Amino acid sequence: MAIHRNTISKMNKQFAKDVKLGLSETPKNLSSKYFYDEKGSTLFSEIMKLPEYYLTNAEFDIFKNQPLDIIQLLEIHKTSYFELIELGAGDGSKTIELLKVLEHENYHYQYLPIDISQKALDQIENTVAQQLPNKKITPKKGDYFQILNELKNSPFPKVVLFLGSNIGNMEDALANSFLKKLSKNLSKGDKIILGTDLKKEKDIVLPAYNDSKGITRDFNLNLLERINRELDANFDINQFEHVPEYDELEGIAKSRIRSKIDQKIPINSLNLTVSFKEKETIHTEISRKYDDVILEKICTNTGLKTIGKLMDKREYFADYILEKKS
Numbered sequence: 001m002a003i004h005r006n007t008i009s010k011m012n013k014q015f016a017k018d019v020k021l022g023l024s025e026t027p028k029n030l031s032s033k034y035f036y037d038e039k040g041s042t043l044f045s046e047i048m049k050l051p052e053y054y055l056t057n058a059e060f061d062i063f064k065n066q067p068l069d070i071i072q073l074l075e076i077h078k079t080s081y082f083e084l085i086e087l088g089a090g091d092g093s094k095t096i097e098l099l100k101v102l103e104h105e106n107y108h109y110q111y112l113p114i115d116i117s118q119k120a121l122d123q124i125e126n127t128v129a130q131q132l133p134n135k136k137i138t139p140k141k142g143d144y145f146q147i148l149n150e151l152k153n154s155p156f157p158k159v160v161l162f163l164g165s166n167i168g169n170m171e172d173a174l175a176n177s178f179l180k181k182l183s184k185n186l187s188k189g190d191k192i193i194l195g196t197d198l199k200k201e202k203d204i205v206l207p208a209y210n211d212s213k214g215i216t217r218d219f220n221l222n223l224l225e226r227i228n229r230e231l232d233a234n235f236d237i238n239q240f241e242h243v244p245e246y247d248e249l250e251g252i253a254k255s256r257i258r259s260k261i262d263q264k265i266p267i268n269s270l271n272l273t274v275s276f277k278e279k280e281t282i283h284t285e286i287s288r289k290y291d292d293v294i295l296e297k298i299c300t301n302t303g304l305k306t307i308g309k310l311m312d313k314r315e316y317f318a319d320y321i322l323e324k325k326s
Helices: 005-009 013-022 038-047 054-065 067-074 093-104 118-131 144-151 172-184 202-209 215-231 292-298
Strands: 081-087 108-115 158-162 191-197 240-247 252-259 263-267 272-276 281-288 304-311 317-324
Touching: 013 215, 038 215, 054 067, 054 093, 054 191, 054 202, 054 317, 067 093, 067 191, 067 304, 067 317, 081 093, 081 144, 093 108, 093 118, 108 118, 108 144, 144 172, 172 292, 202 240, 202 252, 215 240, 215 252, 215 281, 292 304
Parallel strands: 081 108, 081 158, 158 191
Antiparallel strands: 191 317, 240 252, 252 281, 263 272, 304 317
């Protein structure tokens, strides 16, 4: 189906630009940030409920069973007011467990979830309203660093949550740059709760990215379907397959999409035809697994220092507490 010019002008221009660039490079790649259109977000919600996807339950275990330990490591006191800022709150299920204890123990704070998705912010606001009806929150829609920069001049101490091992979707150099930028928007003494998936055996990690129901496969291939929908492309999903891998020594999981045959795919709105050789791949995601050494590496020259670490009962996942020291 042809797309009219006025429809094209309303497209996500950055998405179009990144698709054209990524599929023109060698090797081909697509950014994992484009997984989360409406269908992709729905699929990821299903993934988080899968028995193989241990990450969500592992971090929930920490927030559910160790909230007082989190509070102690944050060195916050009932007599002082602070701002609890979350970057990408998701459904808020983990953070709610911390909020419940902060409310019960009469801490003085404001919760400010930040997200580019109004739908995500509405969801977290509804979740808080249902479980903590007396708690008013301050959702902020926009770019993480734009909002943090706006909040920087606030005189109150800050605790920033970046959970779900989202940091693991970045190469180490990019993760270091992210933490440097985050640190610049904080004041001395501010804290970060950084959720990280830990290095572990392949038999545990790989099924999280290759579940028995094939939902992760559908999530990955939805990137091609999104290009079909939004950029008038003609990817035949049946001619591609999801290829996950995990290097146990390095501690990095990767996802790729692999062409089953030699083929040429027109992307009409980009005036582009993409050629694939049989078994040629598109890199779509990295998921770094951490230990103390790797964590220290990505904190190099950020002004951040680890002051605490909490793990779930199986020691699959860790929430590191970082403090801005300079």
